[in-house]
Each structure stands twice: as structure tokens, then as C-alpha cells.
Amino acid sequence: MAGARDGIVTLAQARAAGLSVHEVHRLCRSGRWRAVIRGGYLVDADRYDGIPRRARIRAAVASFGTRAAAVLTTAAELHGIAGPRATEVIHLSMPGPVAKPARLASPDVVVHQLTVAPGQLVRVDGIPVTSPLRTVADLVLREDRYAAVCVLDSALNRGLVTDDDLLAVPRMIRRRRGAVAARSRLAEADGRAQSPLETRTRLRCVDGRVSPDALQLEVRDDDGYLLGIGDLGWRGPRVIAEADGRGPHGTPEAVHADRRRQNRLVNAGWTVLRFTWADTLDPAYIPHTVRQAIAAARLR
Structure with a gap:
């Protein structure tokens, strides 16, 4: 029963299963159980490195x-x-x-x-x-x-x-x-954003009056081959902005795939910008960088 509930039992559940309060306290002293919250316990505590977050939440609600x-x-x-x-x-x-x-x-x-x-x-x-x-x-x-x-x-x-x-x-x-x-x-919600970083990057652009005209923009060659998908896009000047988070872009395989995709896009005449979470903390940096890229593209 406990294993199906993130290892959590309440005192009431333990007593319903036939354990006394004294026995519950003895299990805690032995280290086999661990008190998570008043009236909530982690069973087989030595199996865990600390107390899992989900177990804490379950214990709190149950208790x-x-x-x-x-x-x-x-x-x-x-x-x-x-x-x-x-x-x-x-x-x-x-x-x-x-x-x-x-x-x-x-x-x-x-x-x-x-x-x-x-x-x-x-x-x-x-x-x-x-x-x-x-x-x-x-x-x-x-x-x-x-x-x-x-x-x-x-x-x-x-x-x-x-x-x-x-x-x-x-x-x-x-x-x-x-x-x-x-x-x-x-009114600003858009379910095409695939991460909070993409959302924050878009909002910085909106606030800087350089809103993208496309999200999850598919770029294809003349034969219809998909060269890549940009998180945010400005189709006229052919500018793409990518939100580089730690998750999907952080593995060596993802870095390699991103570089190859960027090479295809650049060779097709697109400017590819990359922004991180830290970049979104500066209100001016992202819109300024996008505006510069758009201006440079129009001079080509």
C-alpha cells in the first residue's frame, strides 16, 4: 500500500493496519520509517536519498x-x-x-x-x-x-x-x-510556446516592440525539405530566435543537432539568434539584439 503512495502512510492508516502509536515511534527511531510531517511517515526510508518532493506533498495533503x-x-x-x-x-x-x-x-x-x-x-x-x-x-x-x-x-x-x-x-x-x-x-497566452523560457523571450520582444510574427516557424527549402523549426520567427527579414534552456538543449546530442540545424538555416539565408534565461532578465537586451539582426538583414 505504501509503495503505491510514494512510500507515504499516515498515522491513521498505520493504526488502521494494526500498528500502535508506540510501534510507529519505534519504527521511526530505528530509521526504517521517517517522519515527513506531523502524522505522515515515509516507509522504508533507507531506500530514499532524502524525502522525495512528491512524497512530501502527498504526506502534507493526507495528514x-x-x-x-x-x-x-x-x-x-x-x-x-x-x-x-x-x-x-x-x-x-x-x-x-x-x-x-x-x-x-x-x-x-x-x-x-x-x-x-x-x-x-x-x-x-x-x-x-x-x-x-x-x-x-x-x-x-x-x-x-x-x-x-x-x-x-x-x-x-x-x-x-x-x-x-x-x-x-x-x-x-x-x-x-x-x-x-x-x-x-x-490575452497574451499562446500555447505554441514550449517552455517558460520561450514565453519570457516572446514577452521581452513584445515589450520591446519587436514582436515575432510566427512561433514554431517551420523553415523549408524549395523542395519542401524541413530545414528547422524556430521558436520565434520574423519571416520578412528571415530572423529566428531560439530559447536555449538547460533541458532539451543541454545534452551533447542536442547541442550537435542544434548546430547542424543552425548551419542549414544560416546557409538558407536565415539569421539565428540564441537567448538564455539570463538574457531575459535584462529588459532591453533581447529586443535590442533582435532589432539589430532585422536591420542587418534588410541591408543584405
């Missing part, structure tokens, strides 16, 4: 009872929605009468008092969590513009929500703090 659910950035994490800043804090929601005392139970858990309709709750591998659409609606109210649009793009790209689904968000967030700004962020 707070059947009315608890993962929300906000923790819900996004469980759904695989990228964009929010990484944090070790676990965000849960509980009904009003029990939320306040629960806040004192663990410093690693933030307990919110959100009104969540039954239809807005789902389960991810058995963990109660707000639905992708409700999660997105909550986060666009709380995150800054860049992180919020990253969340929207990621949820769309992964197929967790659709453009039609997002039409319901203004109604869901009506009269809530941040709703006006959130509606403008919805």
Missing part, C-alpha cells in the same frame, strides 16, 4: 485530512504546469472552520481558505488537487505578468486546458483582487 487539497503552485507542480517560481513550500486549502488552526501545524505548509467547488477538484495519482483550469485561474491572480503568462502557455501547450476553457476564467476571477491585470494576461 491534513480528507478535506485538504493541493492548490496554487503546488497544484501546478502536480499537473506539470511550468512557470511559477520554484519553492519548497506546499500550498493546501481547507474549509474555513479548520483552516486557521491547521496553519500552525507545519512551517513548510501554507494552508489557505479557498472556496473550491467540488467540480474544480480532481486527483493526480490519488492526491486531491484543484483542476488545471482552477489552478490557472488562481495563479494568474497571484503571479507577476511573466510568470502568469508562462503558466497559461504551459497549460495550453500540455493540453491541460484549451483556449475555449480560458474563456471561463474572467467569470471565475470576477471581483477578486488582481482580476483586471489577470484578464490582460489571458
Whole structure:
């Protein structure tokens, strides 16, 4: 049973299985079990290097009872929605009468008092969590513009929500703090972005008044052979911008493939620019570099 639940059991589950509180404490002292949170334990703890993140989340939700659910950035994490800043804090929601005392139970858990309709709750591998659409609606109210649009793009790209689904968000967030700004962020969502870095690069271009006219631009030769796909493209001046993250572009094989693809594009008359996460931290750098490339292309 524990193995199917990320190695986590609660004290209530242990007692239901016939273990006494004394026996649970003895297992913890022996190192075979490890306390993750009050009332939540990692079984066969010596099999793990530390406590896995998913186990921490499962233990937190389970230990707070059947009315608890993962929300906000923790819900996004469980759904695989990228964009929010990484944090070790676990965000849960509980009904009003029990939320306040629960806040004192663990410093690693933030307990919110959100009104969540039954239809807005789902389960991810058995963990109660707000639905992708409700999660997105909550986060666009709380995150800054860049992180919020990253969340929207990621949820769309992964197929967790659709453009039609997002039409319901203004109604869901009506009269809530941040709703006006959130509606403008919805208008900037584009599910073609395949990573937060691509989203941030696009937003820097938009803010610098040099918006791309294509995303995931396919470049083909006269015979229709695919030379490459650019993350962002400016078709007139034949400029492509690539978002170079640590993940898909970081392996030796990926670096080799990227170089060969870039050579094909350059030989076909395209300018290829490459931007990293650090580049997005400077508001002026990306649009300035793109503008220079466009100007140079028009002189050729």
C-alpha cells in the first residue's frame, strides 16, 4: 500500500493496519520509517536519498485530512504546469472552520481558505488537487505578468486546458483582487510556446516592440525539405530566435543537432539568434539584439 503512495502512510492508516502509536515511534527511531510531517511517515526510508518532493506533498495533503487539497503552485507542480517560481513550500486549502488552526501545524505548509467547488477538484495519482483550469485561474491572480503568462502557455501547450476553457476564467476571477491585470494576461497566452523560457523571450520582444510574427516557424527549402523549426520567427527579414534552456538543449546530442540545424538555416539565408534565461532578465537586451539582426538583414 505504501509503495503505491510514494512510500507515504499516515498515522491513521498505520493504526488502521494494526500498528500502535508506540510501534510507529519505534519504527521511526530505528530509521526504517521517517517522519515527513506531523502524522505522515515515509516507509522504508533507507531506500530514499532524502524525502522525495512528491512524497512530501502527498504526506502534507493526507495528514491534513480528507478535506485538504493541493492548490496554487503546488497544484501546478502536480499537473506539470511550468512557470511559477520554484519553492519548497506546499500550498493546501481547507474549509474555513479548520483552516486557521491547521496553519500552525507545519512551517513548510501554507494552508489557505479557498472556496473550491467540488467540480474544480480532481486527483493526480490519488492526491486531491484543484483542476488545471482552477489552478490557472488562481495563479494568474497571484503571479507577476511573466510568470502568469508562462503558466497559461504551459497549460495550453500540455493540453491541460484549451483556449475555449480560458474563456471561463474572467467569470471565475470576477471581483477578486488582481482580476483586471489577470484578464490582460489571458490575452497574451499562446500555447505554441514550449517552455517558460520561450514565453519570457516572446514577452521581452513584445515589450520591446519587436514582436515575432510566427512561433514554431517551420523553415523549408524549395523542395519542401524541413530545414528547422524556430521558436520565434520574423519571416520578412528571415530572423529566428531560439530559447536555449538547460533541458532539451543541454545534452551533447542536442547541442550537435542544434548546430547542424543552425548551419542549414544560416546557409538558407536565415539569421539565428540564441537567448538564455539570463538574457531575459535584462529588459532591453533581447529586443535590442533582435532589432539589430532585422536591420542587418534588410541591408543584405
